[in-house]
Amino acid sequence: MIKVNGFTTDEEKHYDCPICKDLEYIIEGNRARDCKCREAKNYQRILVRSGISKAFQQKSFSNFSLKGKSKVLIAAKEMAENYVKNFHDIKKNKHHSVAFLGQVGSGKTHLSIAIANDLMKENVGVLYMQYREAMTGLKQNIMDEAYYQNEIAKYKTATVLLIDDLYKGKISPTDHNIMFEIINYRYLKGAPVIISSEYRVEELLAFDEAIGSRMIEMCRGRIIEFEGIDLNHRLAL
Template sequence: MPQDNRQPLAISCDCRKIEKLKNEWKYSGINVEQSKYTFSSFEVWNEASSRIKDTAAAYCTEFDEIKDKRRNSLLLCGQVGSGKTHCSIAVALNFLKQRIKVVYMPYRDVITKIKQNMIDQEYYACTISKYKTCEVLLIDDLFKGKINESDINIMFEIINYRYLNMLPVIVSCEFTIDRLLSFDEGVGSRVYEMSKDYIVEIEKDIQNNYRLR
């Protein structure tokens, strides 16, 4: 009987898939610890947390239909500890699995670094461009900490570019919509209009803080 010398088909092992996924997280700025923030690991413990999860999940489901429209973004705002960052990152992870490129912008860390290097025009232009032009931008904790004119100017440059070019943003913020508008109406109103169909504003109430349960 003739011997079959054919080689078996190569099968991509789980290790390679995991490594590829980690590289995608690295590109996006999401670290391995944050990669645990999935929809399945999110615990719904009250009505507010249910609204956050349901809205974020609906945004994922409907993204293909809305991504090129004016209202193509997501805003989760309000009470600290209510699960906004968790669900924002869950959306990003979902997109990455679909080969939708997401860039994660931890607001305070990025703004501080940009301001420290503003004299370096090449660094500034390159960094700002990354956040202006990426396919989807996730801004975590928008306007966290002390805010000055430089913070607002940087965010306006990023948000206005994305607004004009209808590029989606995912925003988590511990402030109400009214408070967000009071920081800068130009930034706040653009975020609001882009996210109008997918907004969850969580009431300021320690009962909505998962960490204090």
């Protein structure tokens, strides 16, 4: 490492993003455009502001245990790791999304976040949407058209959207309308979602077939259904 007067020279400094030297924009002529790292960094800042950044970072593949060697756990972890590894090819495909469904406490959120963390490291923007909280926020502002459109646009346009605990709580027709708007937009744009939900495929279809069938098509080949209380990690001795 070269040091000038005890300081590291600019060239020697370590940047998270060497392309923009962590400025998050690139100057081209007399214009500045966003660097590709900007979206992921924005979402990281949202996690920090919500106070869940640390808990989020703690969910990784390396601390996802396969103890008991349950077939579904092995398959789920393998699918999730392959998804990250091949994301840049998978995202071009019609079936570009993943879903972890079923049993409470089985690691659905853990694996979803492990995917998000690894994608974020590669500067792929993954917006974390805590379903119930996000829906409450959207519904509270539904009368303020400009604000509402701006809020819902975040979920529609994120490069990847992680919907955690989909359909948690009571579901009203308004919830279905909001979810349809988000899912249909992403379906048409070919924009990936990572879904965690305690409901299984049949139940997702029964809630709302228009939304459910789009999600299932997007996740085809990458839907994991956990079944059985023995998979509840919270109850593990």
